[in-house]
Amino acid sequence: MAKYSPMKPVIDILEERVSAAMAQCAGGAGAAAMVKPTQEPKFGDYQANGVMGLAKKMRRHPRELAGQVIEKLDVSDMCREPEIAGPGFINFRLKGAWIAAQLTKAMKDEKRLGIDPVGNPPVTVIDYSCPNIAKQMHVGHLRSTIIGDVFARVLEFWYDDPTKIIRQNHIGDWGLQMGMVLRKIIDRYNYDTEKSMDFDDYLNEYFCNISEEDLDASYVEESDLGLGDEKIAKIQREYTLRLQYGETKENKTWKKARSFTLDKCSYIYKQLGVTLTEKDVCGESFYADRLGAVIEDLAAADLLEESQGARCVFLEGFKSKEGEPLPLIVQKSDGAYLYSTTDLAAVRYRVDELKAERLIYVTDARQKLHFEMFFACARRAGWAGDNVLLEHVPFGSVTDPKGRPLKTRAGENVKLKDLLDEAEERAFNIVNQKNPDLPDEQKKKIAHAVGIGAVKYADLSNNLVSDYVFDWDKMLTMEGNTAPYMQYAYARVQSIFRKGGIDEQQLLKVDHAVDPSAPEELALAKLLLRYAEVVETVARDLRPHLLTAYLFDLAQSFSTFYTNCPVLKAETDALRNSRLLLCRHTARTIRHGLGLLGIETIEQM
Numbered sequence: 001m002a003k004y005s006p007m008k009p010v011i012d013i014l015e016e017r018v019s020a021a022m023a024q025c026a027g028g029a030g031a032a033a034m035v036k037p038t039q040e041p042k043f044g045d046y047q048a049n050g051v052m053g054l055a056k057k058m059r060r061h062p063r064e065l066a067g068q069v070i071e072k073l074d075v076s077d078m079c080r081e082p083e084i085a086g087p088g089f090i091n092f093r094l095k096g097a098w099i100a101a102q103l104t105k106a107m108k109d110e111k112r113l114g115i116d117p118v119g120n121p122p123v124t125v126i127d128y129s130c131p132n133i134a135k136q137m138h139v140g141h142l143r144s145t146i147i148g149d150v151f152a153r154v155l156e157f158w159y160d161d162p163t164k165i166i167r168q169n170h171i172g173d174w175g176l177q178m179g180m181v182l183r184k185i186i187d188r189y190n191y192d193t194e195k196s197m198d199f200d201d202y203l204n205e206y207f208c209n210i211s212e213e214d215l216d217a218s219y220v221e222e223s224d225l226g227l228g229d230e231k232i233a234k235i236q237r238e239y240t241l242r243l244q245y246g247e248t249k250e251n252k253t254w255k256k257a258r259s260f261t262l263d264k265c266s267y268i269y270k271q272l273g274v275t276l277t278e279k280d281v282c283g284e285s286f287y288a289d290r291l292g293a294v295i296e297d298l299a300a301a302d303l304l305e306e307s308q309g310a311r312c313v314f315l316e317g318f319k320s321k322e323g324e325p326l327p328l329i330v331q332k333s334d335g336a337y338l339y340s341t342t343d344l345a346a347v348r349y350r351v352d353e354l355k356a357e358r359l360i361y362v363t364d365a366r367q368k369l370h371f372e373m374f375f376a377c378a379r380r381a382g383w384a385g386d387n388v389l390l391e392h393v394p395f396g397s398v399t400d401p402k403g404r405p406l407k408t409r410a411g412e413n414v415k416l417k418d419l420l421d422e423a424e425e426r427a428f429n430i431v432n433q434k435n436p437d438l439p440d441e442q443k444k445k446i447a448h449a450v451g452i453g454a455v456k457y458a459d460l461s462n463n464l465v466s467d468y469v470f471d472w473d474k475m476l477t478m479e480g481n482t483a484p485y486m487q488y489a490y491a492r493v494q495s496i497f498r499k500g501g502i503d504e505q506q507l508l509k510v511d512h513a514v515d516p517s518a519p520e521e522l523a524l525a526k527l528l529l530r531y532a533e534v535v536e537t538v539a540r541d542l543r544p545h546l547l548t549a550y551l552f553d554l555a556q557s558f559s560t561f562y563t564n565c566p567v568l569k570a571e572t573d574a575l576r577n578s579r580l581l582l583c584r585h586t587a588r589t590i591r592h593g594l595g596l597l598g599i600e601t602i603e604q605m
């Protein structure tokens with residue numbers, strides 16, 4: 001029998017055991033059992049599909065091979081007799097006693113709910129949020145922030161070693177947009193009335209009197225000016241260069257603009273409750289003096305080519321629409337470096353100095369090609385070897401319910417701050433309607449958890465790559481796969497405990513374990529056992545919607561259980577305790593799962 005640590009996800013235990021049995025059949029060494037949860041309860045709980053592939057390879061009858069695998073298989077401790085179904089599936093039904101024993105172990109593990117950490121996790125850099133200085137964060141940055149933060153939380157839990165997770169907020173603080181804003185601010189000083197002022201005083205006053213919208217508008221205005229007038233564009237580029245050479249005024253202004261934008265971002269991070277902090281900021285400017293080496297080393301490796309004055313790398317497999325080879329440009333004809341150059345420098349830094357073995361980048365899908373190309377370049381140059389996993393996790397855009405890009409009524413881009421405030425306001429109104437008698441302070445706390453939770457959950461419950469429809473009514477409804485529904489499910493269990501005056505510590509001390517026997521209890525217990533497997537899949541494949549879908553199933557299963565199985569009024573004490581334990585573990589699983597999604601729970605709603 002394959003060895004396993006007792007709290008491995010069920011699916012992994014079965015995968016190991018069935019694979020081991022297959023390996024004992026001729027030609028089966030190394031073949032995967034491909035165990036999956038079944039779609040329909042009548043087929044049992046789990047199903048192994050791998051035998052059919054092996055049978056095809058070995059030119060054998062699949063059902064017969066399945067029979068042979070079953071003969072070599074020992075799962076009698078956990079499952080009833082496995083069954084062969086259809087063309088050669090093997091179906092497994094878990095034993096009630098085994099479920100009860102596993103669940104009892106999970107319940108006793110206050111910290112990890114019985115989920116083993118993965119062994120020897122890779123040092124993982126997560127590149128997310130990444131707003132641009134002098135521009136406002138937009139909804140794309142909001143998605144990156146929310147999604148990236150979930151990856152950080154999930155992996156931190158799964159790895160169980162915080163030192164293996166490195167958050168990187170790769171802010172845009174070095175490019176041409178800086179030159180544009182500098183021109184606006186410094187030219188005003190040089191040519192306008194303020195010239196008599198001390199420059200530092202001027203800067204202080206300037207930044208005291210503007211809003212983020214003003215700074216953003218300056219950038220947009222300058223960008224339009226530059227597009228229409230080559231002379232102005234040239235001056236903007238000169239400002240960018242002077243900044244990059246460390247000229248005093250430029251540097252001072254840059255620092256001010258940078259901390260101005262970062263302050264606003266911190267405010268949003270705080271409101272969102274994300275785990276990013278100032279110390280995670282490592283923006284484009286950080287790589288300024290590493291860009292030259294990128295070019296030199298590419299040249300030394302004979303990978304650089306000139307194309308229309310620019311220096312490029314041509315990589316296999318990248319073609320334009322016309323079928324022409326597509327270059328990755330790393331230096332423009334005027335010597336300027338690009339977004340790609342910085343990203344190449346960043347890969348080197350992360351791999352060589354941060355010792356990263358897994359690099360995750362969270363941006364919108366429009367940047368897909370950029371990532372594919374610089375990943376290919378980094379591999380080609382040998383800066384990311386085979387031991388390094390490079391993952392771009394793209395996400396879709398945000399649209400309104402009619403499928404148009406999200407805009408305000410006035411047709412402007414939605415400001416994140418306004419969006420989050422509106423979420424809390426709407427949630428407040430709902431709480432106010434449902435529970436007018438709660439003290440205002442408590443209403444606000446609930447509104448914060450529900451409002452921000454709703455925005456996050458709605459984002460995360462979509463398949464990431466699909467466009468995501470931003471719909472206030474849908475995300476705030478109590479019915480359906482939403483944050484408020486999940487938060488309510490949690491609060492409901494808490495209220496059972498309050499109503500019954502249950503002492504949780506006492507309950508845990510009771511000797512006998514949980515003992516699910518009614519079909520609704522069993523269904524709930526099996527689902528609870530699947531939590532480990534879901535967390536593992538989300539951590540491995542970076543797909544948060546699998547977690548929201550699971551939590552939704554769990555809450556629904558709980559509802560069915562609660563409707564059919566009296567808890568506080570159960571016939572015997574033993575049954576009552578067992579059911580209370582099921583309730584408690586459901587609540588803890590929901591709270592834990594929402595916690596991984598960065599969503600708060602509340603004791604009372």
Ligand code: ARG
Pocket residue numbers: 127130131132170171172343346361362363
């Ligand atoms: N600042 C960029 C933007 O706003 C995102 C940066 C993503 N990270 C990276 N390493 N390229 O689009």
